[in-house]
Amino acid sequence: MLRMRDLSGGYGPRPVISRISLDIAEGETVALLGANTAGKTTLIRAIVGTLPSVSGVIAFEGRDIVQLPAHRRVALGIACVPEGRHVFGQMSVRDNLMMGAYHRRTEDLGSDLADCFALFPRVRERQAQAAGTLSGGEQQMVAICRALMAGPRLLVLDEPSHGLAPLMVAEVHGAIRKVNARGIGVLLVEQNVSSALKVVDRGYVLESGAIALSGTSRDLQDNDTVRRTYLGI
Amino acid sequence: MAALATLAASNAWSAEPVKIGILVPLSGPTAQFGNNIRNGVELALEDMKETGGLKALGADVELVYADVPAPNAAAAATQRLISQDGVVGIIGSFVSSITLAASEVTERAGVPMMTHSFADQITSRGYKFIFQVANKASLFGEKQLTYALDIAKRAGSPVSKIAILYEDTAYGTAQAKGLRDTANRLGIQIVVDESYPLNLTDASPLVNKLRASGADLVFPVSYFNDAILIIRTMRQQNLDIPTVGGAAGYIIPDFKKGLGDLVEGVYSIAPANYDALPAIAEKYKKKYGAFMPHEALMYGAAFQHMVKAIEVAQSRDPEKIRDAIAALRKCDGFSAGLPGGCTAFDANGLTSVAFPVFVQWRGDDIVTVYPPEVAKAPAYWRGKEVK
């Protein structure tokens, strides 16, 4: 579904990520692992289109999207839960969800909303509240629901469990599995490597802007380097 | 200007033209008046050409404009006219503060300047090179009241309580002071004495005060924008007290265009009126499509006075021209349109002849109704003709 070849890019003349190749198959869940400054968010920004300078190939369902502006990628089926959630704080939760479906601009969103509420019943209760007044975990739910409202084929989540209580982390990861069960591909960026590897099929390890390792989640869990560096075993 | 330039070129045999600087606001908030002055001066120049230019010097007169939208730009522009363009005299400006700032430069440079700005201090600084063709603002205030009182008395409806509403500018405060001092001297009660910031956004507070005061006569001193707000708001509240405007906004063609029939019968004090000069006024109307406002007439007269003085002096020396301006008494052309019929000056450079007149709106025109020696028609007071 997503095919990346020799991708380099960054914010100025010096690239932050270089020559990255990565694949996500239809309906697959893939994790992107690595330390704080490894370039994970930069790679995500290249995929969703908000990175100022990129070169190389990103093909989504066979179409090269490297030059496609960010606001047109969501219509192809890429939706993102950005790092730090970035909900529209002064808008109601419901308006936040509506914004997720902006590229479709249809008022007929009943079933999509129902799907979201099924995933996170708490969101239904909070519908009329301003999103900025919710707790961090609730905002994360809104951010995920908002992305799902876009009707994506690939859901990109950047550090969705960051700063959440363990119980909430479990709920979010559970939701990711349910989403994947609906046939939606997932790219998950996590620092919390052990729990991430329980959710995904495969994973890539990023180091200093380049791919250092890749493999199935089982392979990675067994890999000595991964165990030492990220799992602390 | 283009026409002028070609004219100058065709007279190649003649000497270098004599340059006169026209220092007026052509942009900014008072651009309209600067524009009228330009029209007036150009018409005055045309008028003089017909009677045969500057014979004595064998040269043409060239106008050099300087656009001075605000007083901060006045000094530099004046200096530029004098030392770069080599003008022998300056005409301008409409706004008193611009005139005051510019005359500091003309005085030091020894170049004559003629103005019709009202401010009292223009000719009270003891300066030699500034000439004021109109009376001082305080005199306008005084006459505004005495003229109105006389008309009211003759109409049989004496006035005991008056209201003064004025913008807080140099022109408004000076005129209001004249009104106030005269009222106090004559024992007339001032029931409202209120200044307001220029360019009102809402006139209701003013008119509320006016309505509550029970004044018999109101003197609003304002430019156009405030004038129409005040008059309209008065009409809304059915206040039809006789209204005596303080020149400026009350005697321009736009006043009628904006208020229509509401202007009928409104009085104003004026430094001059075009009906004293029917032939030239007719020409002006044909050329510019509206009646000749007083500033066009006054500056046209000032300009002609200066040109005549150059001819009398037979010199381009500003000092000599200054002396000729001071000595000259000119009673033809535009000068004849001024009340008193002449342009002439006292030792301070203030007009020694002119006096303010009273005008009243009749249809599309303003008519001089007072004092009797210059009146063109009888005044109406509350709709009745005053005998």
Add this chain to the structure above:
Amino acid sequence: MMRSLLIIAAVACVALLLGAVLQPRGYAVRVVCLILLAASLGQCWNIVGGLANQVSLGHAAFFGIGAYTSTMLQIKFGLSPWAGLPIGMLFAALVSVLLSIPTMRLKGPYFSLATLAFGEACRIVATAATGLTGGPQGVSVPFAGNSWLLLQFRGAGAYVPVFVGLFVVVCVAFTLLANGRLGYMLRAIRENEDAAEVTGINTLGVRLAGGAISAALTAATGTMFAQFTFFIDPDIVFSATSISIRAALIAILGGVGTLAGPIVGALVIVPLEELLSAYLSNKAAGIAPLIFGLILIGIVVWRPSGLVSLVTQRRGRT
């Protein structure tokens, strides 16, 4: 720091030289004076606007205070403007401290707009307080002939050394502030106020001091202006557009927070205005300011961080 002082000295020498060779009662020397005044005004603004990034749009308040204090003291008590000058500066500094009580917590546009309102409030007070200021009719400085004692001269040429003096004082003040402890602290506040506070900088005191110095020097410029034009009224010296916003424009056009910024800004803006007015006044009304506005827009779109960035950027590259 050495380089800054060299720049100031060079500009001062050129101005003095021009003052000496140009026709002393002519137009060109008057333009030199206007440039010096504009550069000084812009530099005063630059102290708070550039170093502390507090975009004041109310500097006309201090300018007007300076102009009126010395002028009224001269008219009412015969005091020389040389004596009125420090009194006006002190008064302006005091007002700036008072103003900072309500405005010190304000940030960004809120600060700018509060100072804009303050400048306008001062204009209204000056207009209404007829007894104190002469009101809207303005006041003329009585002319007593050439006199160093009364700081007034017949021609503009004699003002050049005086204005060069003002210019040098203001620029040196800026340089000392920019390179000294106070400047360092102002910049620290500009970058991150909370962090500056944590590191023990008395942010309030630093701001008050910077603001007071800027206000006092602006008042000095106002006094000089009054002695130069001989006529002031509230609309002239308390003008939001031709003093407050203009001071900011001069500094911004050249480059905010740099010594050379206001100098470059004044060197561009004043001659540009004069040239346009000289050549276009005879054409349709409004053309000159229209072109002036278009040039401003062109410059800011081309160089959003000011004209000085042309030089600094090139040096950065090589």
Add this chain to the structure above:
Amino acid sequence: MIAVLQALADGLMIGGVYGVIAVGLSLVFGVLGIVNFAQAEFMMLGMYVAWFAWRYLGLDPLVGAALSFVAVFCLGALVQRLLIQRIMKAPPVAQIFLTVGLLIVLENSALLLFGPEFRTVKTAYQTRALMIGPIFVSVSYLSAFVAAVIVSGGLWLVLTRTWIGRAIRATAQNPMAATLFGVDTRWIYAVAFGLGTGLSALGGGIVLSYSSVSPTSGSQYVVLMFTVVVLGGLGSVMGALVGGVIVGMIQSLSTLVMPIQLQNLALFTIFIALLAFRPQGLLGSPSR
């Protein structure tokens, strides 16, 4: 007592109008983060459009104001694409600089195009007033006020009930996230700037119904507009309306106890004092 009621009524009416001319300024700041000193010049252009519509199409200025909105919306959007967009990321001082330049250009373009004279419209209701008890209610203020309420209501509906309105609000709060969900923020910036300037132009049409226009009419309102939006909270639409009414009230009530000359001194004093206690304005959020 009657004087107080009269002042309250006048303040409310004129304040509603202030609200409408200022709400566009607030919108422009809220969405683009730009303090637009040229906003009142767009209002002035709107006054001219309404005047021409009255003169040549016979439209009442309150109706012609719709044309003002459309014309200035297009101009504003164009100005945003050609100029403002280029300095969106520049420091705030550059933005001040640009909008001041724009102010000069617009004012003098109007002078060149329309000449320096004052223009005003004549309508039947201009000289009428209703008597409600002892209170005079000017029909022109009342119609202007009603127009202002309708416009504000319409704006509120657009911002909360339409896709474009949601996209504008989303962009104002978080342009990055808005982009992720398919909002072309550059287009939204142009639309928001057009909408903001268009609303001020529409307000200009409303003001023209009782006032006059000349190329410098904008300068009459520029400081007033800023006072209104800062009092209400920059970027807050409701705030601008509340701010408008407060400013109208202060101006009107202050004349009961002090000279009219000082009405704006009263306004600015309250303005600065209020900022000291609530630096983000009455309804503004502390974030921006």
